[in-house]
Amino acid sequence: MYLHTQQLINEIAVDEPDPAAANALQEGLGGQFGEMRTMMQYLFQSMNFRGDAAGKPYKDLMQGIGTEEISHVELIGTTISRLLDGSPRYNGKKTDPVDQPGAKGATPLKIALDTGNIHHYLVAAQGALPVDAAGNPWSGSYVYNSGNLVLDLLYNLMLESTGRLQKCRIYEMTENKTARSTVAYLIVRDQAHENAYAKALESLGVNWGAALPIPKTNAERFPEVKKLLDQGLQNVQYTFGADDLSEAGKLFRGASPSDASQELRTEVMPQGFPMTIAPERREEFSPGLDPELLALIQATAEVELKDADHPKEAKK
Amino acid sequence: MYLHTQQLINEIAVDEPDPAAANALQEGLGGQFGEMRTMMQYLFQSMNFRGDAAGKPYKDLMQGIGTEEISHVELIGTTISRLLDGSPRYNGKKTDPVDQPGAKGATPLKIALDTGNIHHYLVAAQGALPVDAAGNPWSGSYVYNSGNLVLDLLYNLMLESTGRLQKCRIYEMTENKTARSTVAYLIVRDQAHENAYAKALESLGVNWGAALPIPKTNAERFPEVKKLLDQGLQNVQYTFGADDLSEAGKLFRGASPSDASQELRTEVMPQGFPMTIAPERREEFSPGLDPELLALIQATAEVELKDADHPKEAKK
Amino acid sequence: MYLHTQQLINEIAVDEPDPAAANALQEGLGGQFGEMRTMMQYLFQSMNFRGDAAGKPYKDLMQGIGTEEISHVELIGTTISRLLDGSPRYNGKKTDPVDQPGAKGATPLKIALDTGNIHHYLVAAQGALPVDAAGNPWSGSYVYNSGNLVLDLLYNLMLESTGRLQKCRIYEMTENKTARSTVAYLIVRDQAHENAYAKALESLGVNWGAALPIPKTNAERFPEVKKLLDQGLQNVQYTFGADDLSEAGKLFRGASPSDASQELRTEVMPQGFPMTIAPERREEFSPGLDPELLALIQATAEVELKDADHPKEAKK
Amino acid sequence: MYLHTQQLINEIAVDEPDPAAANALQEGLGGQFGEMRTMMQYLFQSMNFRGDAAGKPYKDLMQGIGTEEISHVELIGTTISRLLDGSPRYNGKKTDPVDQPGAKGATPLKIALDTGNIHHYLVAAQGALPVDAAGNPWSGSYVYNSGNLVLDLLYNLMLESTGRLQKCRIYEMTENKTARSTVAYLIVRDQAHENAYAKALESLGVNWGAALPIPKTNAERFPEVKKLLDQGLQNVQYTFGADDLSEAGKLFRGASPSDASQELRTEVMPQGFPMTIAPERREEFSPGLDPELLALIQATAEVELKDADHPKEAKK
Amino acid sequence: MYLHTQQLINEIAVDEPDPAAANALQEGLGGQFGEMRTMMQYLFQSMNFRGDAAGKPYKDLMQGIGTEEISHVELIGTTISRLLDGSPRYNGKKTDPVDQPGAKGATPLKIALDTGNIHHYLVAAQGALPVDAAGNPWSGSYVYNSGNLVLDLLYNLMLESTGRLQKCRIYEMTENKTARSTVAYLIVRDQAHENAYAKALESLGVNWGAALPIPKTNAERFPEVKKLLDQGLQNVQYTFGADDLSEAGKLFRGASPSDASQELRTEVMPQGFPMTIAPERREEFSPGLDPELLALIQATAEVELKDADHPKEAKK
């Protein structure tokens, strides 16, 4: 069973809207090696896990990372949404402001004709889509779950490393701070998960030598990443369990497979950062409420506000 | 951010394995109107939600139902997995037992050639797949999120009703108790969600008259469903929030849109039912560990067991 | 602009329901070489046609055949629908009657678990689907329209011949009279269209020698086909124009490319056969109206019946 | 059975070619909520309709709208084709003229490298494609036909509203008059169909209050739309029947669900606007006839012209 | 550049036709982890390879295995073709003989309605299809080529192991000797390729310990596999180079990563086994030549036979 708390797992930096960066980030959300995929793959691997009691630490590891991935979907989806929201004054060009609804035949959405994915404006209302950066919808055929433990771990290691590789490339495509704050965070967390699967394979006898991490990166090249590495985020596995039953910590501990001088450790989940609600965009008809409908909502809200003082009774 | 607790949201009844029923249930998991779709659709609608403070109850309603849907994915996925596991003595036919690994050229997986989806045995190791009952992989193109509030609510109402319709049909396809326990539970929860979106549209002025519920069903036809309806599960919205910030209760209350004589109410999430780990299936090479690998795992476990007595230190 | 008349282009013979035959016919409806494809391909070729006045006969030929194909979609879709409807006593097996709605947990849709496409019962309500016989949804990527006249005609000739080849194979798969009446009709009409495109290519200098028709068939093998060939249906091009502007007759005339002893000719569209409405299937919740909803419909109908006596006024 | 008349259902305004606008319009043709989809969905719902005599007005409503949608496919396809045809001097930029065939290694199709969908120039010959604005081919999996009457009507209402929402967004993307003439017309007709399905649901007891139309629009924002609304086109249902058997008028009458002050009414189909044939584009090899082939066509035409004086005899 | 020799890479044992086994083998041909995928993946990895001179042994390894995979496509495709050809007397059931063309309305293809993929009879003429065992067409999205050397090798190791795992499962599904001769051969060659990629990773510092081979198998369970293992086929890398430029042998040598007691070695390609042409199947219209067309072919052949005595002149 899953619970939700109205907090984002990492803070999203504030910067100008940037549809091109938003589209690049779609690979990290709905791409073949993006967060929707890791999330779904680990949830399926957990549900279908075989292996009696001896396997529980492996199952718990997959389930734990899978749970974190849902929060990553939420983080990167929200980031894309913000990058698409409103007037794109980015790149120095002044274009028609998207901020004003069209009037007398104006074209407030003209920008859509020249962006990475016109669907961001035409199908979604300046929000994230379950597609990759080339516009391909996410597919269930991505999910890999052979049932063979060594193979599933090997795939997961490759999957996290590929996700990290692609995010390093996305980092090199944009200077937008909103985009980079999320990309940098995910680069480091992907490395933590790379460590987790590498470590699990170590418990089955594999020695990684100098092969990890994949890709080899020089932190100096990526200042935002370096900051997080210095905090050791690549060595932490979170417990997102509402209970305390996970045995993943039996695997994720000891020397890091990608840097033997560092120690892996388990921590309780981060406290999170508050979520906000995106503003209305009238040119998208989103949410598209006219005064009459707003009055109806207001009426409901007022009735409820009285009850809200007594939530205990209201909810019984 | 999401948390996970090692409990299933509903109990899965015990019965014989039944690959044909398992395949029918795939529609409820990976079908166009299945649980993966509702889950993803509501998560995207929440992330991309627009509408300032007045919209919060609507956003929270979608987010809350979306969170429950992740647990439904877990429930129906686990159910499929159990229905596929082991010797199918169902329907009175005795076939080659799948329970024994092949030896000297035996064919313990012969049954796979005559089932609804050969991938259950060939690609997965007798586990659930992210596909529908006709074998089509789940697609991101299913997700609907127009950003227009009335439209998104209308779609969600239609989506829950279609999910419920299909599950009523699945119910009529099999007598297997394992399958029916989950199908009956989801029929009733789909109705609760149908009520939720119908109620939200009532707050925007729509009056449903006699049109709901969809489909019209006579509980006597479905004994397992009737039991849950008698408990009033169709009138309850759960809070899966680890915090107490949801305003969904402002909408989900008062008379039920599908039966004015009943009252809607919010409750904390159910306590859940314990999860188990599926047994090894040697003919699938799942998990596929030989004595040497098992010994390595055992060694790791023993080291850890000592630490497990002092989890506080181990996790710092 | 298109018009519709409530008549089927050919009569559908009455026989037992037969889900297996229905599924084979899906290839002729939603397959890569089925009627949805020919219809869409010719509509696109007409819309995008280039070639000034000299090209009009070619455009009109494609448009005319394309219009006929919509009626073929209607014919084969209705045929599939009938083959799926109700109790399948076919093949001598007595199974649970689908005719009775389930009661007390009965399984009136059990048959769905053992048919060619479970979606016929689970997603559709015993109706046709826009998919092929292997369950693949129809795709826009099938449509071919290069804009080059010789190439488009060559493709169309190949397309009609492949459709005809597949229908000859379907004929050999089932003895069901409902299925065969439609399959036989389409085999002959496909040959008429094969003749049309072959003839158009003759006007551009190609001589087909002994290569046509494709496939070579011996009418004696297919009695239902022979009957229609004896009527000369393979040599007729219909005009489905509400006006009289088509110049297709400039091409479709003279000796048949597949049999020089026969003469091609143009005729006005056939008179057609009356359409009926399929009966309710309660186990599918289709249309799913309870007494309360039926009463509402009845009320509307009664009000309208009075007006129906004075349609002129009612419609002004 | 279907008939065709060589008239477009609405007039297409003349303006410069505009590949970017053409690509945006593809969503309205081949998108998930475009005209190919509404057309196919209603044709399938008609073929598979269940409900005995009481259901006939509902079936006829779907069939009637479905028939109109084929003409919409024709209208928007032709519009896209015109927007793609020839020298794009749009947006003030002078680029290499596409009007001249390349010579000595020239690059008359260079513009294709910088357009929304390179396939418009590379696969089609500056013509419409059965894909959406992001290039995804139309899919049969879009078609929804549950068989449950309330559910199918609810879906159709949502479908028309989403189509209308997307076309309002497209309107805001381009000032091109060719594009806008068709988009404005379809916005108003989508509203007529929204009214039709909403009205049908009213006959089943639903009261829409202030929720319609979706999206809420202010006609003043869209001058081309306002002109058509002033003519009342949103309140008219056409009969495209070659016969007079439709009972759809029993439902589509009385007060409009989206504006109670207006009255719904049925009319015979519009007279239409003449169709033309697109000019040759030599750089696309379309139709690609050289003098030798043109001479052959001319020869055929001449023979036929003589017959054309006596069409009665020629066609018998 | 590629050359072809009219030899199969392994001998296909003779046994009864068996459509069910044929369909299971489709996973090994057109599945996500089948031979078309390995072939394409390695060809793309070779074409796009980066790494200057130091990388040549790695590129040559991928290219060499990729070339072998084309012969595997040929082998498994031919095997499927033979398994589908003709009268299926398998499983003890006597059905209508497929061997005789239909006459007077007979149904020689009736068997198609009850097989794993009806397309084998309806679309192909009892031949192999580029799809997997669940009927999904092969997709270019399967191909993985990140450009990162460690990652590509890791993926390839996982890919070969998954292919081997699935073939071990297919082996357990059928006793058909035709199917097993090819499956057993590919199990052993997949292991050779698994060794190749594992060895290449060893050169980059990884030590596999006891993790390989994946899956762990006990040769005694699979007698046909054991025979080939005893010949040491899992330790051989072939050179399919028409020239002698490959440096793959620098990597594929020394102790086997899956069994340190065995030595890896390079050999020239096997001599192969003669290919035959499948017989005509008249009920499929394949090749569908009537006496007139056969006479034309015969005429061509006779003219040519005379020339065939002087091939030197004929070819200059």
Added chain:
Amino acid sequence: MYLHTQQLINEIAVDEPDPAAANALQEGLGGQFGEMRTMMQYLFQSMNFRGDAAGKPYKDLMQGIGTEEISHVELIGTTISRLLDGSPRYNGKKTDPVDQPGAKGATPLKIALDTGNIHHYLVAAQGALPVDAAGNPWSGSYVYNSGNLVLDLLYNLMLESTGRLQKCRIYEMTENKTARSTVAYLIVRDQAHENAYAKALESLGVNWGAALPIPKTNAERFPEVKKLLDQGLQNVQYTFGADDLSEAGKLFRGASPSDASQELRTEVMPQGFPMTIAPERREEFSPGLDPELLALIQATAEVELKDADHPKEAKK
């Protein structure tokens, strides 16, 4: 069985990188009428061929062309790879050099946001992808193999002509010499294959008159093509057989179907042009080796270099 020689079938001219041209060429590689498709179609047609001894020349023709197509895949893939490699100074614009790896948060891959397919930089490492120019992955559903000889030949003729048509259009999109050298070569070879299938159909009685070649082209328009036509490359069929068993020469001889004044002939395969390895691109982490991994490779190489002096022993 297939062999490979480390030679490209044609020389690739040197010019500036050009991502836009690279993307256009993707249609020729992974498009519906590109080289991957012709290759796969002919390999399947060869494997599944039916027709006894009389059919062997037809089978050999398909097999022979199919083998050449693999070399075309290699040629066009390599060409795309080169067009994507490095600093795009094309079109006169100076952008951020892709040549330098990012440092201190630089954006060396910024160009990816404004190219035809962002995946070229994000998923591949500036290499070719198995997709078309609009980004759609190659699909197995493209492959056509009806088993009917006339139909398969007709389709193949249409396929080659469409490939040629599209390449003529690509030629008109770019002046880049690298792109044009490959496009011009393939235009001429497609014509050779068009001739081959047209000739095979002539042997079955078809006379093509003035219809070929498709499209009609005027060599003067395409100087690079003219040069190759003057060499007569459109009249040559290569033998890529390592043995001398092909009977394709019985069909491919005599007057050319597209120009009766020219004679068809068979030749042994061309000698080819040397292949090179693409340089490292550090900003793509491709191959991504750090000094430590390079040292390991170097160590392996050195050990091997000694053996390389004695290849005979090393390989035994």
